[in-house]
Every structure is written in structure tokens, then in C-alpha cells.
Amino acid sequence: MFTKTVLRTTSALALCVSAGAAFADGHSATITIATVNNGDMIRMQGYTDQFTEETGIAVEWVTLEENVLRQRVTTDITTEGGQFDIMTIGMYEAPIWGSNGWLVPLDGLSDEYNVEDILPAMRGGLSHDGTLYAAPFYGESSMVMYRTDLMEAAGLEMPAAPTWEFIREAAAAMTDRDNDINGICLRGKPGWGEGGAFINAMANSFGARVVDEEWNAQLDSEAWANTLNFFNDMMQESGPAGFATNGFNENLSLFNQGLCGMWIDATVAASFVTNPDDSEVADSVGFALAPDNGLGPRSNWLWAWALAVPAGTQQQDEAMAFIEWATSTGYIELVAENEGWANVPPGARQSLYDNPNYADVPFAQMTLDSILSANPTEPTVDPVPYTGVQFMAIPEFAGFWTEVSQEFSNAYAGQQTIEEALANGQNIVNEALSAAGYQ
């Protein structure tokens, strides 16, 4: 009798424990997210507790510097490492990885999420064959940020859509070497996503292209020589010392210290340069479209930092739930409520720009205009066989363009001539594309 009672009690207990464990399992899923250490992403981490409260899904963050993040997630996805349930990737990776079947298609998002609200440029850049593979957390283009006080002192007025000639003249007029004021700060730092991205977008406005329709390198063209000579001459005249090593963060720091008259860079920087906590010149910053040369394309790029789910994840539903939460209009409202409209993630949704509260933000309209003026399917004057404005959406691009940008930076630093840099770049591109079977 006693034995039976003990057996029954034990079985009942075991059932309770296993049921409890199953219940706990169902409500204590943890997802791991790899992300970039940009301000908007760091802010998102602060609100993660609210997501966990709403859904019971815990979130672990792996926050990395941009270049390191790119290498970590690329290595993880190519080796099927399975370390992450969500990866923060950009417009370069999304279509390539999507076409390889490495990402979960985002075609099951709820009606409430409203995919149609995502700006078409962002949706297009994050899709392959019409299927969306990553949801934009924020989107960006590039534009001119300038000091209104210095512009006025120079007796000039910035047009809404300036030309490169005007920018060069204005830069020279604003330069004051005795007071360390540089007329213009631009990226010259090596790296495909740093100086490489800037010069590529600039080259588009000069009528240059990286390759022709048969994938033959075009760096030996006159248009490329014009681009690099113009950039280098202008920076030698009016740029900061050591501009060949300056990237986004270095220029942001210089601009916020009041040492740059103009800065042409990511639209997302606008909220930093107008924030009095970060910037010494917050109350005297104006915005304009990135310059052009009257040939059609402007020299602005198009980019999005987006969230994607790798195909091998064991937590697909939970990952999808997080993506819906973090890239929804609800999240934008949450940040606006707590930190003001100027600090919400910009550039991803049309509804943000239709919102009258956001219209008061000084850089809102210029950001939208810049995004809308970039065309990733026809980025250049002459036709090209790739998509992407400041990059080519092919797997080999990151590798060879990093090396090409190093050649350019070497020329800015005076270690070789512009002609030598372009000749070396021509060989690097042709070698890489020929080895990969494009030519």
C-alpha cells in the first residue's frame, strides 16, 4: 500500500515538474541579437525590457563596432554558426544573403505592422526578387550639413540643391587656418563603408561608374580622374589635416567641436549635430541636398540598418516578434514620447514624415528628400549591371573596394599620385571580377 502511494506521489510530482518545465520553456525563450554600436541601436537596447514584459521573450545583445559586426555576422552566416537569432545587416548584405537562402523571408508580417508604410527605396534595397529579407530599423541618405553663421560671415547663401563648384568655393571662403576652421570635412579613411562609400557616391555625380555593362573596370576613365582630383584638391585647400584617416566618427567629432564649415555625410548624423548635449554648434546648423554636377545623379547614397533572421535559427517566431516590435510605428512613438521626436529612428517609414509632430524637426524634410533622390537601380549617368548607389550588391565588392579605397587614401596622403591610385584600383577591380567569373 505504502509503496503504491509513494509511486503515485512521485509520478504526480514528476508530471508537475515536467509540465512546469514545459510551461517555463514556452515563456522563457531567449533570443540573441547582433547589432551595431550606433546611437539609435544603443537607445533601442534601453527599451528592450518593455518588449520582454509584453511578450515574455528575453533578449541578449551582442553589440559591436560596425566593421567587426560585419565580419562576425558574415562569418556566422557563411559557416552556419548559428550564434544569433537576429542580425543587424545593411542594404549591401540583405539582397545577397536573401538570394542565397540564408535569411528567413519577411513575408509573414502582420497587417498591423503595415509593410507598405516602409519607404519604397528601403523596401527595394532590402529585397531580392520582390521578397523582403530585412526590416529597416532606420534608413539614411547623405546630405550637406553646414554652419549657418560661417556661411553668413562668408557672405554666401547655401542653395537647397548646391553644385560641387559652389561647395568648393564656399569651403575656400569659410576656411580660416589661423583659427583651425576647415571649410569642409569629408571622409578619406580607407574602408568600403567609409571613404570608399563617399567617393563612390561622389563619382556617380561626376558621371563615373565602377564597371561598364560587361563588368570591365572603368577606373581609368576621365570621369574618375576628375572625381579624385576635384576631391583631393578641394580637401588640400579647405579640409582638415590628416583627412585621409578621417571617417564618420572623426568628422562628427570635428564638426561638433566647431572645426568644420561643411560636412557631407549620413543624414542620421543630423540629430547628433543639432543636439546641444553633443554639439558646440547645435544652434547654427543648416541642411542642403548633397551636391551634383548637373549630370543627373546627386552625390548622396542610400543605406539602411535593418534586422534580419538567419535561416538556421531555432527561435524564428520569437525573432519575428522582436523585429515587428522594434521596426514598428509603435516603437517610434515610444521613443518620441520619452525622448522627443528628433531622436526617433529616421528614414524607414512614410508615416513618420506624414506626422505633423515630426515636420517640426529641422532636418526631417531634407532627410526624406535625400532618401527619395537616391536611385539604387540606376545610380550612375551611364548604365551599370549592378544595383546599389555607393556599393555594388555583389559578394566580392566589400573585399576589392576596401583595397581600392586604400589606394585612394594613399594618394590623399601624398604617397602616390591620383593616376597611380586609379591605375592600381583598375587592376584590383579587374583581378577580382575576373577571378569571380564576371568577365
Added chain:
Amino acid sequence: MATQSSRSAARIMMAPAVFLLLVWMLVPLSLTLILSFKRFLPLRGDRIGERGDGFGDFLLDYITGFPTLDWVGFQNFASFASSGAFTDAVVTTLVIVGGVLAVSVIFGILLAMLLDQPMWGQGVVRILVIAPFFVMPTVSALVWKNMFMDPTNGLFSHLWRAFGADPVVWLSDVPMTSLILIISWQWLPFATLILLTAFQSLDSEQLEAAEMDGAGPFARFFFIALPHLSRAITIVILIQTIFLLAVFAEIFVTTGGAFGTRTLTYLIYQRVLESQNIGLGSAGGVYAIILANIVAIFLMRIVGKNLDR
């Protein structure tokens, strides 16, 4: 004297460790060698170990040379060596190794001589001198780049301006000098420590006798101290060369391989991780092993004979 049985027992007891050590070295080495003959472009969809996820499947693939990847013969080796970047990278590597060795040996001897003198607070000074050796390379490179060498906000630029000169743009105008400076700052303490130990074992009576015989300070240094230091210098050169051939973090953080500072290690990193061409990068890895061995043999023949004495 060991008996036959004790020698056998020693061999049996050492066998597991030797076996593990061999596997530890042989697996990555042979993996690199196999992959250097293969076309392996993960971003173009190439995969290894397609048969299954288990270790057995992986091992089978490994032994058969990853059958899912195409053999390309010596193509990767030819491509790696024919690229214009290869020769430059080898030269840059050797210049960095030579530069850092020269700085650390010369200044190591001078510092060791100074620290060998009796002085107040000797213990604290010695700790301060060897402190850089315990700083991580990434951290030291970041500190040098942002605190000292930044052309706008760096300490050096303020110093130059204080004397009315234009600041030097270190990392792009004099990149190799800057890198050698940063890496030497890290390795100088190691050299100083080894050389100081050697100095301390120098017989003071011998120096006094030489002085009494009329030998000046230079003669005492070149004919007594320097020969005494030869073994310590050899150790410094051998150990530092091994580490300096693979220097990476300092370049990654400061110049990113631009401005002519791309070493062989950095070139391999670019091929494997930035270009995701594992086959080509593995061929570069094999070249790096060959280069390291050539340098090692050269060093052992030229300077290593000092160790036999």
C-alpha cells in the same frame, strides 16, 4: 643514470602529451594546406561538411579533403603570389620586424644600463618601465592613435603647435615610423627586462679591473658589457621576431593596412575575412609559414649560435 625501464616509463607517460601536441598543430596546419588547393568562396555558396553535422562526417570530409569543394591545383598560390600586394606585404613585414628589433635592442640596452644604476625609487621606476608590456595591443594602439597621434586633438599636435610648428599627421604622413613607434613601445619593456637581468649578472670586479687598466667607458661597454649581453640580445631577437612576424592588432586599429602598412598577416586577413576567399587566404597562410621558417632558419644560423656557448 636512467635505466632502460625508467626511460620506457617516461616515454609512455609523455606519449599522450606529445600526441595531443601533434594533433593540436597538425589539424590546423593540414586544414590550411588542404584548403589552399581548393576553391572555397562561402559568399558564393561553397560549403564544407555537407554530408551532416556530426563530428564523424566532418572528420571524413576532412580526411578526404572536403569533397564538396573543387580542387584548383596551385591556382591559389599563383594568384596570391602574382598579386602586386604580395611583395609589398612581405617587404612591409620585414621592415616592421627589423625596425622594432632595432629600436627595442638599442633602447633596451640603454634603458637596462640606466635601470642597473643604484637610484632612489628603483622598484617603482622598473615597474613603470615594464608596464606597457601588460597593456593589450588593441588598447595601446587606440591610445596612441587617439590620444597622441590625432592631428587635431592629439597631445603631439598640441606640443608641435606650442612650438609654432605644423602638427605631423602621423598615421598617413609617416605611417611606418608611427607603427614601429607604437609596436616598439609595447616590446621595449620585454627587451629591457631581459637585458637588465643580463646586466645584473655582469661581474663588477671585471669592470673595475678594466677601468684600472685604463679602459674608458666606451671600451668597457664594447669589449666587456656587449659581449656579455650577446646571449640576452639573441633571446630578445628570436622571441620578438616570432611575435612580430604575426603583428596585426596595431595595424588593424590604426591604419587598417593603408598607407603602405599592409603586412603579410594583414593581407591574409583581407583575403580570408574581407574578401571571404578562404582558398586564396589559406595559400597566403602557407606562404606565411614558409616565410616564418626561412626567417627562423636564418636567425638560428646567424645569431642562434650564440646560444650554444
